[in-house]
Amino acid sequence: MVVWFLNFWPNMKKLRLGIIGDPIIHSLSPIMHEAALHALGIEGSYTPLQVSSNQLSSVISQRRENWDGWNVTVPHKGNIIPLLDTIETQARKINSVNTVVRLKDHRLWGTSTDGYGLIKALECNLNFIPNGTHVVLLGAGGAARAAAAALALADISKLTIINRTPEKAMEIVNFVKTLSSCQTEIMTPSQIIAPLSSGDLVIQATSLGLKEIDPLPFSPQFLPEKCCVFDMIYSSTPFLQQSQRLGFKTSDGLEMLLYQGVKSFEYWTNQEAPVEIMRQTLYHAKGRK
Ligand code: NDP
Numbered sequence: 001m002v003v004w005f006l007n008f009w010p011n012m013k014k015l016r017l018g019i020i021g022d023p024i025i026h027s028l029s030p031i032m033h034e035a036a037l038h039a040l041g042i043e044g045s046y047t048p049l050q051v052s053s054n055q056l057s058s059v060i061s062q063r064r065e066n067w068d069g070w071n072v073t074v075p076h077k078g079n080i081i082p083l084l085d086t087i088e089t090q091a092r093k094i095n096s097v098n099t100v101v102r103l104k105d106h107r108l109w110g111t112s113t114d115g116y117g118l119i120k121a122l123e124c125n126l127n128f129i130p131n132g133t134h135v136v137l138l139g140a141g142g143a144a145r146a147a148a149a150a151l152a153l154a155d156i157s158k159l160t161i162i163n164r165t166p167e168k169a170m171e172i173v174n175f176v177k178t179l180s181s182c183q184t185e186i187m188t189p190s191q192i193i194a195p196l197s198s199g200d201l202v203i204q205a206t207s208l209g210l211k212e213i214d215p216l217p218f219s220p221q222f223l224p225e226k227c228c229v230f231d232m233i234y235s236s237t238p239f240l241q242q243s244q245r246l247g248f249k250t251s252d253g254l255e256m257l258l259y260q261g262v263k264s265f266e267y268w269t270n271q272e273a274p275v276e277i278m279r280q281t282l283y284h285a286k287g288r289k
Contacts, residue, residue, distance in 0.1 A: 015044030016066060017268060020051040020059060021073030026210065028234065028285050029071055032261050035281040039274040051076065057083060064108065069101045069268040071261075074207055077112075077142030084110040093175055094149045096142035099264040111267070114143050115150025117260030118203075118232075125251035126228045128201055130154035136199040136224070137161045138217050139206035140168035143232055147205055148172045152180035160185040160199065162192065162218065163206075192222050199224035209237030220246055232256060235286070254282055 015037065019029045025048075033046040051059045056076055060083040063070065072080050077096040081087055084100060085107035091097050097110035122128040135156050137144050140163035148159060159182055161169040169186040176184060202224070208217040210233060220242040223229065229243040232253040244250045262273040283289065 015042055015268065016047075016068050017044060017070055018047040018049055018063070018067050019071040019073060020049045020056075020063075020076060022050055022052050022075060023210070024048045024050045024073070026235075027073065028257060028282055029073075029261060031285055032258070032278045032281050033265060036261075036265050036274050036278050039277045040269070040271055042269060042271075053079065056080065060084075060108075064102070064106070067102065069099070069264075071264055072098050072100065072110075074141075074210075081110065084108040087111070090115075090149060093178070094142075094145040095171075096145050098142070098146075098260065099267055101267050112142075112146045113260040113263035113267075114146035114256070115153075116263050117256040117258070118147050118230075119150050119154055120259035121251065121253070121255035122201070122230060124255050126201075126230065126249060128228055128230075130156045130201075132157050133200040134158040134160070134198050136196060136202045136227075138202065138204045139163055140165065140172050141205065141207070144203075144205035145172050145175070147203055147232075148176050149179060152176045152182055155180070156182050158183040158185070158198075160187065160196075162187045162189055164189060189218060192218070195222045196224040199227045201228045201230065204229070204231040204233070204237070204239055207233075209233045209235075209239055216242070220248070223248060234282075254286060254288075255279075258282055 027048055030046050030048050037044045080097050086109045088111035091112040096112050098112050098114050101109045103109055130151050133156050135151050163169040166186055166188055173184045204217055206217045208214040216239050229248045229250045231237050231240045234252050234254040234257050240250050258279050262275055265273040
């Protein structure tokens, strides 16, 4: 994707960015992007906005002229699509948008940077290269769709999707088949009553774990032997803690947050993102070294 022609910036005006979602209070995107703007000397702001599903349409109409670009998070990544003017091909196929750019002609363009963020995070944190591997995906929402597409394009050999609603998993499988000849399999959590017999990587891509009262998305007792475990949520969820205690190599989603943000930032500014500053900001916020 050629970024320069999409971009409205730089014209030296204040860059107005933000993120919409529900819940939004936990989001680290504002501090990460404001640190990046500051580091590059770009005058601008990045504002979190709590938006419920029934407010989405009116908020997009308002933000159309007020924001130059924004991120989209749970639960709006699919529902925002009909409210935008043009969608990047891959994002349309996965029915998920996490980044919106207002073009020079004021049309709203949507894309997804989640898949890019995931592949970079797997490499950085788990030293995991997807080529030829069997990946088990928990969840079939927007992030899972983006992950499935990125993994299919990175030549995995098999994809297993475990989701409460099998129809949503089937939609992803049908889409993956247009991208790759990898084997596919669908299961519901209730079908799993013993450890999975294979799987090199398990990716937790449900929203379970965001709230303290959430049940486990999957019992870590049933993880396949010697697999790596990646939880997209960027804190130490009970699922991740229990997997770690059982001796699995684990990673949370902080590095994915970083790299999906890096790509979004580059779309908005047409400049190379200050990755290390963005990473340090996130690590500092999470009390990590
Ligand atoms: P969606 O709302 O699109 O999808 C949510 C998924 O969680 C669906 O598969 C849904 O199942 C499942 N789910 C929700 N509640 C339950 C429940 N009670 N029991 C079983 N399954 C449930 O969310 P996203 O795909 O956008 O995001 C998923 C997670 O990934 C979030 O926690 C988000 O924060 C994280 N994420 C992290 C990123 C990062 O950069 N680190 C980037 C993107 C996302 P069903 O289909 O049956 O409804």
